[in-house]
Amino acid sequence: MTSIAIPSGMPQYDDVPRYDVAAVRADFPILDREINGHPLVYLDSANTSHKPRQVLDVLAEHYARHNANVSRSVHTLGTEATEAYEGARAKIAAFINAPSPDEVVFTKNSTEAINIVAYAFSNASLRPDADPRFRLGPGDEVVISEMEHHSNIVPWQLLCERTGATLRWFPVTDSGRLDESGLEDLVTERTKIVSLVHMSNILGTVNATARITERVRQVGALLLLDCSQSVPHLPMDVVDYDADFIVFTGHKMCGPTGIGVLWGRAELLAAMPPVFGGGSMIETVQMAGSTYAPPPARFEAGTPPIAEAVALGAAVDYLSGIGMKAIQWHEKELTAYALDALATVPGLRIFGPTVPVGRGGTISFALGDVHPHDVGQVLDSLGVQVRVGHHCARPVCTRFGVPATTRASFYLYTTTEEIDALVAGLEQVRKVFG
């Protein structure tokens, strides 16, 4: 990347927080692996990230030393487990600047978090006394976008099927940005919720949400941001973003699988009917009917993924220790480097923004007519792990007229040498299929 002189008095390049990438890599045991006789080059962190020793240790330590069920035991282990679980909730709340830990609902993943909101709408629509903001019927509208992951499409399609509401969506421009030109016609008094991806898992686009938020407030709708790809990679402040709900998942941010988060404004969570019924989510149960616990417990029926939540707390500590601003900048530099490097590969076409502005370190591309499966297979033989396919965002593939793409995605441990290995691997693909 070329640097230009920045006038004095302005923020300088050296002001940007940085960290030692080699030291970070040493924290991730899996990065020592060889794949097919080559050093592992892991460029699939948008799919799932690797886990540092600090997280793996906490996971093992929890089971080895503090294992017990939460929120129901008076014994010492039960108290330790509950404190660890609730402590993780507080850490995650602080990580996204949530006003209160009670606004953090633990879920299985982002998909479950979105489904909880969708089913809360559905359940509220069956109850005449429910909060009108969650009641949905014919004539009401739900707005998403064409660049959503399937997890932010299908739950809303199903909700609209159940309630008779109409699903509408923002289109995507040729350069892979959200097309906001129809905002006023799309988000109207009929809109009950806008559920939008913050960073696209296929295009890498980071959506600017301010205009949409303003419109959502004007019409009195709710706003959910799918932050699965953004919370792991940039500083998130739910107050600053002024969203009503955000969702994200632990395994993409150095945490374990099986743990995700639904964050919601306290008063909205309190207005939402429960979705899953069972233990822990109740206030009192009688055979004739039950009353429900306040959030977040209301949405956490049954024994939760305790160790996973605790380990996600450790992941958040780990990321905060390095600094989300520093991680964001590292990935911005990598993205600029990768966009330049990929531009040198003959026949390569990038889907999504081709400048490192308003985008994250996830780059999808086509290499001539070579099918992504074949690209991925040749790269794998060289140790380079990329994702190929439609990335659970089939409408984006349709939008750009391809059945699938090859996707390279970066994280805090990714190096420019790994991007060089990708580019060299693509030369090999061209040799095999040229």
Next chain:
Amino acid sequence: MQLESLYQEIILDHYKHPHGRGLRDADDPAAHTAEAHHVNPTCGDEVTVRVATDGSVLTDISYDGMGCSISQASASVLHELLSGRGAGEAFVVHEAFVELMSGRGQVTPDEDVLGDGVAFAGVARYPARVKCALLPWMAFKDAAARAGVGVSPEVKA
């Protein structure tokens, strides 16, 4: 992992120069024709296979689709192996191919039965790619059933 065991020359050749590609109408207007469209939901590969039959012989197997080298080469081999064959014979070949692909690399293919299909023996060692190779064969099976030449008794059981 040896890339050459997956991308055999025969497979790349069928991929770059597919045989019998393109959906065709039957020459004989009395022929039964039917087709089936199959997709691989994990990668978005698609293939449509059309079977024309006079009731006993598969007079033509035509196909169209988009996908990776393995799925497209597999469709080309399918066309070459089964077009013009009797339905009974065709299903013997079908069964042998499915067995080869399900064998995790442990099945030794019979070249007399499978012809160029033996080149796919290496694919069976790549679990992520077995579906690619089978995609046209599964579509063929459905299309044949719809054309009234159904599955062979062994497969039905």
